[in-house]
């Protein structure tokens with residue numbers, strides 16, 4: 580093992596709100612191939628923190644789908660719903676450092692766009708905190724430059740473009756942006772490979788990771804798939820579950836969505852044996 584490949588920890592972090600579909604397989608495949616091509620570890624994390632959206636049993640189905648396609652993870656999977664004390668601790672650290680504040684604004688009071696900072700210097704008289712926000716560093720201190728391994732150079736000033744964002748929601752649940760950073764940090768994730776819909780969250784997550792003292796992972800945001808009406812394939816849009824009775828065709832569709840030409844493979848092992856060096860040649864020389 581040389582230095583470049585000696586330490587790599589990637590993850591696939593599905594929300595178990597339904598089975599995987601062709602769109603989520605593209606992200607799963609890319610993160611799996613990238614981890615294996617770097618001789619790294621590939622972890623599975625169930626992001627079941629948004630409990631109203633979780634569908635009972637979907638986590639098991641996702642695990643069966645991945646295994647049926649020959650995508651085997653390392654280490655025991657984790658479930659965010661079982662990690663609540665870790666989120667509480669990280670939150671307390673931010674709170675003790677004066678980096679969070681209570682917010683009384685309702686969705687109706689906010690017009691969309693960056694949070695205007697209404698509650699930043701204290702709640703309006705007589706109002707109670709509903710949600711908790713991160714005190715994003717002001718000015719250029721929240722400008723994040725990074726090179727996405729798929730999309731290229733990115734730059735976002737989080738204070739200006741997003742504002743103080745929510746860590747704990749009004750319904751008491753932890754926000755995705757918060758728990759994903761705590762988990763990636765505590766699990767020692769070095770490389771995030773996921774769908775392009777999360778590219779815009781990356782600067783926010785970097786700001787938060789810095790404030791929590793975590794090493795910043797590299798990022799790669801791979802293309803999304805769209806249905807015939809041009810909508811992102813998603814569980815909300817009722818994308819059909821992966822076709823596992825034709826696993827090679829299912830794998831090949833995801834592979835082509837990642838910009839590679841189709842090739843014949845006689846079984847699942849043969850598919851991965853050929854896909855892996857092709858991925859490595861294109862994406863691991865960086």
Ligand code: GLU
Pocket residue numbers: 591592593594626759772773774777
């Ligand atoms: N749980 C998120 C999703 O399924 C992905 C989180 C991530 O990869 O950062 O969209």
